Each structure stands twice: as C-alpha cells, then as structure tokens.
Amino acid sequence: MAKKVVVGLSGGVDSSVAAALLHQQGYDVTGLTLWLMRGKGQCCSDGMVDAAKICEQLNIPHEIVDSRDVFEQNIINYLVTGYAAGSTPLPCSRCNKAVKFTPMLQYAKEQLGIETIATGHYARIKFDSDTGRYQLYRAVDRAKDQSYFLYEVPQTDLGHCVFPLGELTKAETRQIAAEFGLTTAEKPESQDLCLIEAHGSMREFLDQYIYQRKGNIVDTQGNILGEHEGTHHYTIGQRKGLGVAAAHPLYVVAIDAGKNEVIVGDRAETEAQECTINQINWVSLAPATSPIRAEVQIRYRTPPALATIVPLDSDSQGDANRRARIVFDEPQFSITPGQAAVFYSGELLLGGGLIEPL
Numbered sequence: 014m015a016k017k018v019v020v021g022l023s024g025g026v027d028s029s030v031a032a033a034l035l036h037q038q039g040y041d042v043t044g045l046t047l048w049l050m051r052g053k054g055q056c057c058s059d060g061m062v063d064a065a066k067i068c069e070q071l072n073i074p075h076e077i078v079d080s081r082d083v084f085e086q087n088i089i090n091y092l093v094t095g096y097a098a099g100s101t102p103l104p105c106s107r108c109n110k111a112v113k114f115t116p117m118l119q120y121a122k123e124q125l126g127i128e129t130i131a132t133g134h135y136a137r138i139k140f141d142s143d144t145g146r147y148q149l150y151r152a153v154d155r156a157k158d159q160s161y162f163l164y165e166v167p168q169t170d171l172g173h174c175v176f177p178l179g180e181l182t183k184a185e186t187r188q189i190a191a192e193f194g195l196t197t198a199e200k201p202e203s204q205d206l207c208l209i210e211a212h213g214s215m216r217e218f219l220d221q222y223i224y225q226r227k228g229n230i231v232d233t234q235g236n237i238l239g240e241h242e243g244t245h246h247y248t249i250g251q252r253k254g255l256g257v258a259a260a261h262p263l264y265v266v267a268i269d270a271g272k273n274e275v276i277v278g279d280r281a282e283t284e285a286q287e288c289t290i291n292q293i294n295w296v297s298l299a300p301a302t303s304p305i306r307a308e309v310q311i312r313y314r315t316p317p318a319l320a321t322i323v324p325l326d327s328d329s330q331g332d333a334n335r336r337a338r339i340v341f342d343e344p345q346f347s348i349t350p351g352q353a354a355v356f357y358s359g360e361l362l363l364g365g366g367l368i369e370p371l
C-alpha cells in the first residue's frame with residue numbers, strides 16, 4: 014500500500030512542488046492548508062484557492078484547517094507583547110513550531126490517520142543512528158536555506174517530517190514546477206513575512222494593536238536628539254528612518270520600553286560580544302552540559318560567527334539545559350533581544366534559543 018503523507022500547502026510554488034514530487038514518487042498525498050489570518054489575510058484566501066487548484070491538478074484531497082485562533086494566540090499576541098516590551102520577536106520559528114508542524118502532525122494523525130507530513134521548506138533532515146537524534150542540516154541552496162527558522166521544531170515532530178526540496182536549488186524547483194505544468198509555477202516569490210505582505214509593513218500591523226506613545230530618541234549619554242512615535246517602530250541596529258540629523262550615521266543601540274526611549278549611538282556602540290539565550294531547543298546534539306564551540310547566527314540574514322556556548326543551569330521556565338551564555342570570538346553588530354541565536358557546526362544545526370535583553 015502506498016505510503017501516506019500530508020503536505021502543508023501554502024499555495025506557493027515550493028509546497029506545490031513538494032506535493033507534486035511526492036505524488037510522482039508514489040506517495041498517497043493529501044494537501045493541507047492552514048487558514049492563518051483574519052481580516053487582512055488576503056494572501057491566505059488567495060493561498061487557499063491556489064492550494065486547492067494544485068490539489069485538483071494532482072487529483073489529491075485537500076483539507077483546510079481553520080487555524081486563525083492558534084495563529085492569533087501564538088504569533089499575533091507574541092509579536093505584540095514582544096514589541097511592546099522593546100524586543101524584536103522572531104515570528105517564523107515560533108510559527109513553524111506552534112502553528113505549523115505540531116498542529117499539522119496532530120491533525121494528520123488524529124483526523125486522517127497519517128503519520129508523516131511534508132513541507133516546502135529548504136532544509137534537510139537526517140536520522141543519526143549513533144545518537145538516535147533527527148538532525149537538521151542547511152539546505153543545499155544556501156541562498157534559500159530556511160533551517161534558521163526550524164530550530165524550534167521538536168525531535169518528536171522532526172521524526173515525522175519530510176522536506177522534499179532540501180537537496181534542490183530554487184531554480185530547480187521552478188523548473189520542476191514548469192515541467193509538471195503546475196498552476197503556481199510562475200507565482201512570484203513572497204518577499205517578506207506573511208504578516209507584512211498582508212498589512213503593508215510591520216509598523217502598520219503593530220499600530221493596530223499598540224498605542225503610539227510619543228517619546229524621546231536619546232544618545233547613550235541621555236541627550237535628547239529627537240522624538241519617536243512609539244518604541245515598537247524600532248529595532249536594534251536600525252539606521253534608516255530615525256528622523257535625527259547627525260554628522261555621522263546613527264544606529265538604534267537599545268530600546269527602553271519602560272522609559273519610552275529609543276537610544277541611538279554610532280556603529281561601535283551597537284556591538285556586543287556576549288548575550289544570554291533562553292528556551293533553547295537542542296536539535297542535532299543532545300543538550301550540552303559543558304561549553305561547546307559553534308558558529309552562531311543571530312539573525313536570518315546575518316552570517317554565522319564563531320562563539321563558545323556556555324550552558325547555564327536553567328531557563329526562565331525552570332527547565333535545565335535551556336539557557337546559555339554565548340561568548341563570541343569577535344564583537345557582533347546588533348545582537349537583538351527576541352531574535353534567535355541558532356548554533357551550527359558547518360551545515361549541521363545543533364540548536365538555538367532566544368536572545369534575552371542584554
């Protein structure tokens with residue numbers, strides 16, 4: 014009997030190709046689309062229609078799961094609370110874990126009796142029989158690699174996931190889509206976070222939830238340089254849009270939501286060599302109990318930098334091995350609370366955690 018798999022279909026070209034490839038390989042494929050956003054979620058409604066067209070084309074069943082509440086609780090609330098507190102939360106890794114993988118697997122198992130799910134993520138999973146762990150590797154196409162956003166996916170889910178595009182380049186994916194004649198073959202690449210695509214900008218999205226309270230933009234000595242309309246409009250390392258005239262470029266160095274201040278300084282003042290992370294999820298490696306060396310990536314598009322990860326006893330929720338101090342070999346530009354620090358050894362993703370306020 015054909016092996017059954019549920020493919021998470023966003024209506025984009027990547028997940029369409031993932032479904033088409035598995036279908037071609039003889040899998041019994043079911044498409045599943047999560048309805049994520051209320052209100053301005055035009056991209057969701059378009060996505061659902063495009064995903065339905067793919068399912069018709071491949072002649073496979075299509076399930077739509079209303080996940081708007083799950084998305085609101087786990088992503089919208091998370092973003093709004095984080096930005097209001099002066100951090101820059103990372104929604105995609107949280108979404109993958111809390112909205113996509115775990116709930117999709119649960120639905121697949123409980124409602125459809127299917128044990129495996131697939132997505133169009135660019136990353137690779139391998140089982141390591143020595144450690145008994147499911148390991149995550151960067152995608153072959155480094156420009157498209159999405160492993161950074163997958164560091165939170167628990168071992169219990171990874172063992173039930175397939176990433177058919179992990180060995181492909183984006184150009185190959187497009188070519189395969191054209192060869193299959195998929196209706197999504199020519200669909201343009203999504204440029205940004207789905208929330209930004211839906212709302213125009215993060216600022217427009219957040220302004221619906223967070224009151225715009227005017228405050229001061231100050232330098233690191235406390236001198237007032239200008240005015241802002243809400244600390245949630247800023248992120249660490251930001252240079253553009255400060256509205257402050259200065260002889261040399263100024264960057265956001267810190268955000269003090271309590272005092273309602275944005276603190277700016279020159280580039281060197283945004284650099285730090287250490288940070289603490291919490292809520293660590295160990296992926297390819299069993300939880301470290303002594304310091305380890307790794308390449309640590311502090312933003313999706315920031316190149317990894319060599320560092321020592323020193324485990325601390327417990328995290329904010331009291332779990333052992335889930336908090337660590339990261340000591341970089343060189344100072345790093347704009348270490349940003351709320352973003353993820355993800356550790357790699359070459360292509361292998363070891364684990365990751367969330368950066369605490371410095």
Ligand SMILES: Nc1ncnc2c1ncn2[C@@H]1O[C@H](COP(=O)(O)OP(=O)(O)OP(=O)(O)O)[C@@H](O)[C@H]1O
Pocket residue numbers: 020021022023024025026027028029045046047048049060113131132133134203
């Ligand atoms: N609403 C959704 N419902 C089900 N699965 C989804 C949904 N959104 C994304 N996914 C899955 O997660 C993968 C990565 O999503 P991401 O938002 O990064 O899209 P992407 O890289 O542009 O991929 P695609 O071209 O398939 O949209 C998708 O390929 C798809 O398998």
